[in-house]
Amino acid sequence: MARKKKTEKPEVAKLILHGKEYDLPVFTGTENEIGIDIGRLRDMTGAITYDPGYMNTGSCKSAITYIDGDKGILRYRGYPIEDLAGKMRFSAAAYLLIYGHLPNEEEFLEWRRALTRHSFIHESQINFFDHFHPMAHPMNILGSMVSSMSSFYPYDAEDPNHIDLNIKRLVGQVKTIAAFSYKKSIGEPFIYPRTDHSYAANFLRMMFATPAEEYEVPKVMEDALDVLLILHMDHEQNCSTSTVRMVGSSQANIYASISSGINALWGKLHGGANEAVLNMLAQIHADGGNYKKYVEMAKDKKSKFRLMGFGHRVYKNFDPRATLLRSVLDRVLTEMGIHDPLLDIAKNLEQVALKDEFFIERKLYPNIDFYSGILYRALGIPKEMFTVLFAIGRMPGWIAHWLEMRADPDTKIQRPRQIYIGPTIRRYSPA
Ligand code: CMC
Numbered sequence: 434m435a436r437k438k439k440t441e442k443p444e445v446a447k448l449i450l451h452g453k454e455y456d457l458p459v460f461t462g463t464e465n466e467i468g469i470d471i472g473r474l475r476d477m478t479g480a481i482t483y484d485p486g487y488m489n490t491g492s493c494k495s496a497i498t499y500i501d502g503d504k505g506i507l508r509y510r511g512y513p514i515e516d517l518a519g520k521m522r523f524s525a526a527a528y529l530l531i532y533g534h535l536p537n538e539e540e541f542l543e544w545r546r547a548l549t550r551h552s553f554i555h556e557s558q559i560n561f562f563d564h565f566h567p568m569a570h571p572m573n574i575l576g577s578m579v580s581s582m583s584s585f586y587p588y589d590a591e592d593p594n595h596i597d598l599n600i601k602r603l604v605g606q607v608k609t610i611a612a613f614s615y616k617k618s619i620g621e622p623f624i625y626p627r628t629d630h631s632y633a634a635n636f637l638r639m640m641f642a643t644p645a646e647e648y649e650v651p652k653v654m655e656d657a658l659d660v661l662l663i664l665h666m667d668h669e670q671n672c673s674t675s676t677v678r679m680v681g682s683s684q685a686n687i688y689a690s691i692s693s694g695i696n697a698l699w700g701k702l703h704g705g706a707n708e709a710v711l712n713m714l715a716q717i718h719a720d721g722g723n724y725k726k727y728v729e730m731a732k733d734k735k736s737k738f739r740l741m742g743f744g745h746r747v748y749k750n751f752d753p754r755a756t757l758l759r760s761v762l763d764r765v766l767t768e769m770g771i772h773d774p775l776l777d778i779a780k781n782l783e784q785v786a787l788k789d790e791f792f793i794e795r796k797l798y799p800n801i802d803f804y805s806g807i808l809y810r811a812l813g814i815p816k817e818m819f820t821v822l823f824a825i826g827r828m829p830g831w832i833a834h835w836l837e838m839r840a841d842p843d844t845k846i847q848r849p850r851q852i853y854i855g856p857t858i859r860r861y862s863p864a
Pocket of ligand 1: 486704741742746
């Protein structure tokens with residue numbers, strides 16, 4: 434498809450169906466991604482597109498995150514991830530994602546104050562923790578608690594100030610809910626957030642401090658968590674973000690939309706992969722460290738086994754988040770003096786898979802979740818909490834997309850069509 438000069442007629446894509454030709458408008462994004470607008474396809478031709486998994490379908494125009502999967506590029510609001518992760522606190526990057534620009538000093542201080550002020554869970558809601566099943570997965574608790582926030586904080590959906598207040602509650606409270614669910618699971622008292630701690634330090638303190646003694650958050654842990662949260666912050670139209678947009682398109686409230694995203698994230702092909710990676714590494718370790726056997730299993734079409742933490746729908750070269758995380762992981766393990774046998778297995782697995790024709794052909798590389806689990810483990814975070822950490826990081830992304838979806842004049846309730854393949858008409862005759 435040749436690119437046209439400004440003076441020429443608007444570019445179109447030609448579709449020939451049943452011998453008739455149709456013009457479909459074409460538009461180009463700021464990074465030259467080409468979109469074919471099929472919005473009137475069914476009206477014009479009576480046909481619809483078929484694209485399971487939306488491999489080729491753009492559901493919206495977005496100005497939040499840019500990914501080039503072939504070149505391994507990830508940018509938030511235009512800023513390369515390498516310029517943000519490790520260079521600023523998570524709360525500053527979250528502000529960038531949600532409000533579209535980096536905060537000045539005053540905006541940052543106000544934002545940080547607001548996040549701490551709104552990080553306290555409603556005292557009546559705290560009782561909810563007593564009523565979950567003792568074995569409840571923390572992702573289940575997180576989704577339910579966020580969903581129930583809508584009954585504690587009903588808001589006027591037409592008032593931007595109300596929406597903004599609830600955004601601060603969501604970002605502020607998600608880490609408190611997460612830490613409280615952990616404390617509940619180990620039977621320890623809740624630790625409340627403090628105004629003099631960063632976002633990441635507050636979370637770590639709520640997880641690991643006890644009322645019995647002072648707890649100083651190790652800087653190496655605070656810095657590593659900041660990087661992890663920033664790397665997880667957004668990834669354009671992934672499964673959970675698309676879920677948030679889809680639920681929000683019905684004009685469901687922000688809490689209902691985001692709790693749906695949390696549930697979508699939980700699946701092991703998405704955010705649940707970090708926990709699955711660790712389970713896999715532990716299984717290989719228990720199996721005498723025979724990682725080659727698992728590489729063979731992953732290649733065997735008869736087996737359902739996949740190498741968890743490998744492959745990505747968009748990245749077909751390398752996952753830039755994985756590259757950044759690997760260097761943070763090495764630093765943390767050295768500084769904390771940790772030697773993790775599971776990391777040795779991970780490194781061996783990575784080396785074998787990267788040289789194997791099966792993985793090369795299919796462009797399967799380690800993704801962010803291949804390393805994040807080992808890093809969480811080094812920080813002392815139990816594996817059931819890994820996906821919860823992903824959700825804390827992803828919260829600003831979900832919010833930014835929910836806001837963008839609401840402000841977009843093209844937004845309609847999301848309602849895909851289908852190609853019906855069931856029986857044609859059948860009659861029921863009562864006996
Ligand atoms: N191990 C072995 N084979 C794999 C793997 C894997 N991890 N991933 C993909 N393949 C094979 C797959 O069998 C298929 O082979 P063939 O063409 O012979 O049928 C081919 O590669 C393409 O796979 P696909 O399932 O069609 O690709 P997809 O884009 O639909 O799936 C994915 C992407 C991430 C779900 C998949 O690679 C996978 O299941 N990976 C493991 C789970 C994982 O690590 N998920 C975390 C993703 S990163 C965090 C996030 O953003 O959610």
